[in-house]
Amino acid sequence: MTTPGTLCKRRSMFSLTRTLSRFSGRSQLSSSAFSARRKANLARFGKSKVAFLVFNTGFTLAGLSLSLFTLFTWLSTYTLAPLIRLLHPPLLIGITIIGFAMTLIGLLGYLGAFAHKKAALGVYGVVIWPVVIGTIVVGYGAYKVVNDGRWNQELSGAWDGFGDGRGVVQTK
Numbered sequence: 001m002t003t004p005g006t007l008c009k010r011r012s013m014f015s016l017t018r019t020l021s022r023f024s025g026r027s028q029l030s031s032s033a034f035s036a037r038r039k040a041n042l043a044r045f046g047k048s049k050v051a052f053l054v055f056n057t058g059f060t061l062a063g064l065s066l067s068l069f070t071l072f073t074w075l076s077t078y079t080l081a082p083l084i085r086l087l088h089p090p091l092l093i094g095i096t097i098i099g100f101a102m103t104l105i106g107l108l109g110y111l112g113a114f115a116h117k118k119a120a121l122g123v124y125g126v127v128i129w130p131v132v133i134g135t136i137v138v139g140y141g142a143y144k145v146v147n148d149g150r151w152n153q154e155l156s157g158a159w160d161g162f163g164d165g166r167g168v169v170q171t172k
Contacts, residue, residue, distance in 0.1 A: 049113060056109040059128075063102025070096040088145055094138040101131050 073081045073092060085092060105127055112120030 052109070053113055056106055056113065059102060059109070060106025063099050063104075063106055066095055066099030067103055070099055091138065091141055091145060094134070094141065098131065098134050098138050102135070105131055 070092060072078060073084055074096070076082050076085070105124060108120055108127075109124045111117065112124055
């Protein structure tokens with residue numbers, strides 16, 4: 001059975017003015033409890049987290065630049081874009097996927113670092129490796145497309161430079 005005093009306390013606990021006062025800057029609840037939490041979070045920023053944020057910033061900016069490059073290529077906003085789309089569509093699709101994945105993973109890293117979420121940083125640590133390997137594979141594919149003819153010329157030219165050294169190697 002409720003007494004009149006407890007009923008009054010329950011009503012005041014759920015009143016609209018108390019609910020709105022939580023969002024006010026003058027409220028004791030928001031200024032004291034939130035500032036203590038903020039101080040504790042700022043104390044957790046050390047050299048390793050700053051180094052992580054610097055690396056993650058570079059990673060995210062690289063992903064954004066790849067994403068913008070591929071977006072501008074798909075939209076044909078510069079003169080070589082139709083040629084790139086015509087000659088190397090699988091490479092362009094790979095660069096697009098890698099660029100957007102790098103951007104999303106970089107944002108996940110920021111979420112984990114600033115919200116102090118170990119689970120998000122764990123996912124970041126696991127997912128970043130396939131993206132780095134994909135970046136290496138796509139980069140090698142792009143390098144091979146650009147320099148394929150040059151490699152063949154250099155290798156055949158190397159045999160000519162040795163003269164009869166080729167015959168000596170093959171006869172032994």
